[in-house]
Amino acid sequence: MKPVAMIIGVWSKRSRRERLLLMAASLLVAACMIMAGVQGLARWRTAAAGRLASAATEHRAVVAGLARLEPKPRQGTSERATSVEQAARQSAEAAGVKTTLETVAEGTRFTTEAVASVALFAWLSTLESEHNVRSAELTAERTDEGLVMARGLLVPKEDGAA
DSSP states (O other), X not given: OOHHHHHHHHHHTSOHHHHHHHHHHHHHHHHHHHHHHHHHHHHHHHHHHHHHHHXXXXXXXXXXXXXXXXXXXXXXXXXXXXXXXXXHHHHHHHHXXXXXXXXXXXXXXXXXXXXXXXXXXXHHHHHHHXXXXXXXXXXXXXXXXXXXXXXXXXXXXXXXXX
């Protein structure tokens, strides 16, 4: 027998009163399920509103902290290091990059000890943006510890060079 035919057979054997009671019970179960779903959504919405308020408070605190920070004054051209080697030495010390520098005809050759790649590239970026010194050559080797040893050539950045 097919399931639908079986259900119809069982339904037709019930009295009218039993059918009405079964329909009322089914509606009551469906209503309870809908209410449980609505309450779950309401709890979820309340929790999301709490997380939003917490994130907004944290955001305001971060913005207020950033507003308190003084921007670093950019160095003027008169304050910039007079040579590529001097600029490289000063910025390497500030960045915590241990380097060996040698002035050659083409510019200044550098060799770094094992350093994190983030620190190396931050140092090179600072040289270019604040001291108008760019890396003309760069060779980097990864160590077993995941650090980088680099060699390269630093030269003054020409005016208009990108």
